Amino acid sequence: MSQDPKTYTASSPLPPGRTGVLTPFEPGTRTLPAGFQVAPQFKALPVDVVLDRDVPVTLRDGVTIRVDVFRPAGTETGEQVPVIVAWSPYGKGQGTSPSVMGVFGLVGLPNSVVSGLEKFEAPDPAYWCAHGYAVANPDVRGVVDSEGDSVLWDRQEGRDCHDLVEFLAAQDWCDGKVAMSGTSYLAVAQWFTAAEQPPHLVAINPWEGVSDVYRDLVKRGGMPDTGFARQLQEGSFFGRNRKEDVLAEVETHPLFDELWADKVPDFEKITVPAYVVASYSNTLHTAGTFRAWRRMASQRKWLRIHDTQEWPDYYDPAHVEDLRRFFDHVVKGVDNGWDQTPPVRYSVLDLAGGDLVDVAAESFPPPGAVSTRFYLDGATRTLTPTAPAAAVEAAYAVGVNPDRVSFTTRFEAETVLTGYPKAHLWVEARGAADMDLFVLVQKLDAHGTPLAAFTTPNTSARIHDLTDHGATILKYKGSDGRLRVSARHLDPELSTGDVPAHTFDRVEPLEAGQVVDVEIDLLPLGLVFRPGEQLRFVVSSANLLGTLMPGIAEYVGANAGVHVIHTGGERASYLQLPVQAATA
Template identity: 75%
Template sequence: MKIFMPSKPLEPGDRYGVLSGYEPGTRTLPAGFQVAPPFRPIPVDIVFERDVPVTLRDGVTIHVDLFRPAGDEPVPVVVAWSPYGKGQGTSASVKGVFALVGLDNSVVSGLEKFEGPDPAYWCAQGYAICNPDIRGVAESEGDSVLWDRQEGRDCHDLIEWLAGQEWCTGKVGMSGTSYLAVAQWFTAAEQPPHLAAINPWEGVSDVYRDLVMRGGMPDTAFAQLLRDHSFWGRQQKEDILAEAGQHPLMDELWEQKIPDFDRITVPAYVVASYSNTLHTAGTFRAWRRIASQDKWLRIHNGQEWPDYYDEANRDDLRRFFDRYLKDEQNGWEQTPRVRYSVLDLRGGDRVGVPAESFPPPGTVSTRYYLDGRTRSLLSSPSEESTAAYVVGSNPDVVSFVTRFEEETVLVGYPRARLWVEARGSDDMDLFVLVQKLDAYGTPLQQFTAHNQGALAQDLTERGASILRYKGPDGRLRVSLRHLSPTQSTDEVPVHSFDRVEKLSPGEVVTVDVELLPVGLAFHPGEQLRFVVSGRPLLGPMMPGLADYTPANSGVHVIHTGGERASYLQLPVAPLFPMTS
């Protein structure tokens, strides 16, 4: 069922790091060793085993780099699983990414995988780090796959191999952001006996819903970037774009790219944000659904890379691993199960707000009804009216506004229920956005990374949504509006994406649109604007990507009031966490 395309070997270039070549062997890197000038020297002697072969259950051999503290004391090991080259930490592309988000390369040693744990820190804390070239990458054998249960089986085998090494205590963990986070869902679901804890730090958990067909729309620009600029190897790699073209609905192919959440039972420290339009929905979904009894969620207020390499956050993660990989009784269990942030967008963010759950106890799902006549949001339905826009016109949006007269905090899962009609078409691609406005109606936004200079301003003007937060958004192709009867809840609508239901002339239908989770404070006098449009309202998620072109035409009509009372449902949280 999978579709493959030829891969090609990685050649020297912007993705080629100092340690990218194939050079099996063992050496000791002395304390003070510096792999390249921009990076931090290592603080302790590190044994570096390079390109070690590991044979998987189907006979395929992959190669891994191992970094471990010098000495005879056995140590636990943390795996960084991804298709990004195990020597890519020093590459020009990774250094460029750090510059993009305002991170100095001196915060890492350059020995780490892109988005993975730094051996310089972890070896000094008594851990080993394993950086694999996974199936089909570099000199590793086999055909590579993209975010698939096959990866879970492969990493299961690697974990069991690691646990049997004489230098290992038998305890294995996983950590990392983005791809490295996704791999952890799939691996933990395979239940390798020696996997003791995971740390998924923002990552999708459903390839169809999060990557290639969010809202049922074939928005594949980032999937193409991932396919074309990763998985360098000598055999074949999965062609995710061809699969999206041939499998536009949810089927067995995509089901194999959803981890079995019920089988994830290991302790998990999950990190999320509200602002990553690629990762946010998937991270929260996985955290909700995994079966782990010992699971923690921290929701930060920025971009994942600065957050991951922040010294305080790294030390916090070490306490978690010390508890479950070293069996230290360090009181980690007293850590609040949820620590969430509330964005202010004017410099007053609150972070680390403790709670027993997300949304926090006492949160009330509150409906704000759309009024097409006054373009306002009301506490109860108005008389029937409509608001409409012509696709491709200016303006091609309709919006609805409310002003908060008292302090209001939104924490949780927003959703919208809209009564819609397509005139001159049999389908609609709908995009929605919640914006915070100041008392004078000016939209408020916030950069998520340290870099807020002219280049960052340019990149985020009409895209790069991961770098500038403009509010929680959602999208849905109306013909794919059918809800899953087993997964949908009042807070989070989940679409089955297994059938097409086109619109007939004059037909008005209800659609439920999931918006990304939110943590947002409104002060007295500030306003909330709810926007509905037939075009993407945030632009592409990453810098340089092409924007998605919707399959829209005609006139989009939003019905409001009476028996067609469209509404925006918002999670209104108690104020006590904000004033404590």
């Protein structure tokens, strides 16, 4: 067995702000009666619920983790039910913590939409127990009272959760069927667990999640942007032992290697039925969710692309009911019509209050979406349907205002873009051996004003302050992409005509005067343009959108000299867009 390439650092006890009513170590079983409230601001239980606290589960390597199980009354006298697993490192008792309540406040959700018994980003036992499901909330390896050293998003977690799935399936209250659900970290865990193929896992519900730690979290576009990784590492994984030091690993493993390969699930082994939920607006999770959706081997998979943010979407009562229809059909075998649900339900953003949601399709991109080239014209700073004959440079000096160049086009007829955009650019660095490029597709109104839309119910003055620059998951401003040019080498196996993928296994600096062509993947989009509205394409040396959440250190591109974008002639740079419809 090869030596563990991971680096570890000391963990620390759970801080008060992350502590909830159910955090203390209290093994045993009790019944929470209908009407029970864990705290006054939370929803009361609609039914009696049996709570098993701090159940020990021993994993295959001898490490013991602790799990809280909520199950319907009746299971203590012989009734059997399926169970939903919520796997994450955030603490199984943190639903009533100041931290979780603060997140609900940030996005504009009242705490009363949940019971406080749920883990952060996880299914609420109050709802699911009332509908004949148990919910298992584990403290994963190395977290709070669980033994071992914690790890971040890798195949070790898949093996651990495999063992938990099989333990739960064997309990006398369980009917042998186990499902998984949850957003963000809980979604990522589902990719890894399903790829391990535990025999009793029958369905997953990943609701927006990274599927490649290198490409999505720590080195998007080959740039060492570790602001959120630092928050994740330092703001979670609290326990008694050690936790993985992903920040150190970025320094010691700068290229994609064995360590990072272990943090990509084996998509071809994900075969269970899957209800995947995605958005266009999550700059952490969007690329990974669509990647996993495309590559998983499941024959029965459904995709819903919403138009908000993952937490309001996950706890929306209509979406909870929609998820129950999926689980009832796939897990319980209920003939409820779920099998007639379209394989894809996508949204088309208007950014002015006219979004379309739940548009049915057989695939994503939907049939009829045509990858169409819009060529950059450096002379007119426009996007044109044919490549300009004349070669013209568009350039900017790094650190000088403006540190960007942009190109626009106006739509004369209603046009819908739905699918995967990419940029194919001919670039040159003068006075430097590398370039960090940031690109953005932005919608403008007929007067040229940039359009954006909040993704959460909170539209307060404070949320304006937070999202003027940064907090990208709270306000959608367009589809972005990025690439360090020395990391431009494409992976021929993973790349498609619509979605370029880079190997990130080599560094190819630029020589003086060298012009190279690069392909940059942008986040998938669904965007409608009314007659007269415009699209702007921006290329910059600066991070155009800022960080995904408030309070995170922003990455600054490693740039110097002058960036040159070549257009027209033999170096016809273009933006490729998925044009679905254009009608007069």
